[in-house]
Amino acid sequence: MEIVACAKLVYDETQMPAEGDRLLVDQAPVKISDIDRNAIEEAVRIKEELGGRVTLAVVVTGPFDETILKEALAMGADRALLVEGEIVKGHNPYRTALAIVKALERDGTKPDLIVCGEGSSDQYSCALPAMIAEIMSLPVATFVGRLEVKDNKLIVERYLEGGSEVLEVPLPAVISVTSEINEPRIPTVLQIMKAGKKEKNSVDASELDLRFPTIDLVEIRAYVRERRRERIEGSVEEVVNRIVEVLEEKGVIR
């Protein structure tokens, strides 16, 4: 099986400082977008079961950090396909999808399966897998929480707001996975070091002839909501009394 796992490197929003409503985006460390770890894990598991190879596809739309890329490779991918260049910077899922499709063509990779995360941790637009599928005219299943490979077909369960949907999807296909699908492995330091030796193909986006409508980022700010932040400590009796007092003040208990 020729498997492609798509992963995005993003600024870690859980460690992103703000000054007032100014969001200091680029002061946050870089990480693999959360659910892309599940995508890589699933790709590697399928390879381990059926043989083949896993190409990690990364378009550098935001920050880049070599160690984080190595960490992603160390989860069991065989090689990396990297698209870089000024024109792919910023959020524009259609452009990113085109970049991946064209870079795969140029790389000579004809995937049987492309695995993405349900949504990226910075944008969560959940758009890329659907767009890749359209551009390549492949079947797609998004928000897959359970998956089985059977005679050149996938049986997937899509996890939706009001229930779920079980689909049979012929390969080649594109899927996006949710965090429930698996428990991503954590590579060892040694594995991460060794991953530096894996094959890496870097493509310059300017050579891919990308045509797309532009999306302009006009403004970005931190969401601020001031809270009272009163700390309640002490014996159980003391804290319970204070909670009850607050609930009474708010008219919840009378």
Add this chain to the structure above:
Amino acid sequence: MRIVVASDPSNLPKLVGAAKSLSPEVIEAISTERVSVPVDKLVIADLRLNDCWTDVLSEREFDLMLLPSTRDFKEVGARVAARKGISYLSDAQELGLSGRLAATRMVFSGRGVEKLETSLPAVVTIDADSFEPVSGEPSSVDELGVSCSPKVNLIERKEREAEVDLSKAEIIVSVGRGLKKKEDLEMIRELASLLGAEVACTRPISADFKWLPEERHVGMTGVRVKPKIYLAIGISGQIQHVVGFRDAETVIAVNTDPDAPISEVSDYFVVADLYEVVPKLIEEIRRRKGS
């Protein structure tokens, strides 16, 4: 300006509300059932699979297409835009139109808010709860026969009736992984019932442990709530959860970890063990109610 709105029946009135706010010449709505919405044309089509929705919507003519930000429509919207090679924006919470289309949306799991601009034609999924629903009668109604050859095969659909709509709850008692086992939900339910509250949870409690149904999970991928009181018990306060309750009037959190991130986003932060506080709180509220 021609807006096409497509949605499941329940979100349609809010989507039409969003469309109306942009004062287009024509609004066409597409749904699976007849809904009372004030549009120029309501098209009813028996669409089930995303493949078929994508085929049908790609055939419509529009300057702007609005869809709800549900999991299904986020896929469909992205596909329609890619098929036509036009702009796509997702999860819009505010829309503006002055030649170009402007939308504000959450980024970094809600840590930030961004404003994006793009050209028309465009497909946009909107956060339906950010818009007011409208009602009225469509000027005309049409039924569309659907012939579509999906690329995937539907094997089974499991639908689950929602037991509650938390977005309307006045008081919420919410639990996270501080709770050790499913049976301990009993005391949480008891506390909630004494307070006339609904029980809610973090995503791990519903998605991973399946202790509570999905519609009780609050946050980015769950419900957004705006109660008078949000009592967060054994919840760390990761941003993806916090975005779900940050419009609450008052937030009270109980956590053993004095440095839990939820301390930053609560009005009252109780540093204590829930297994000591909850039973005592139940006892104390009972006592006061009794007297």
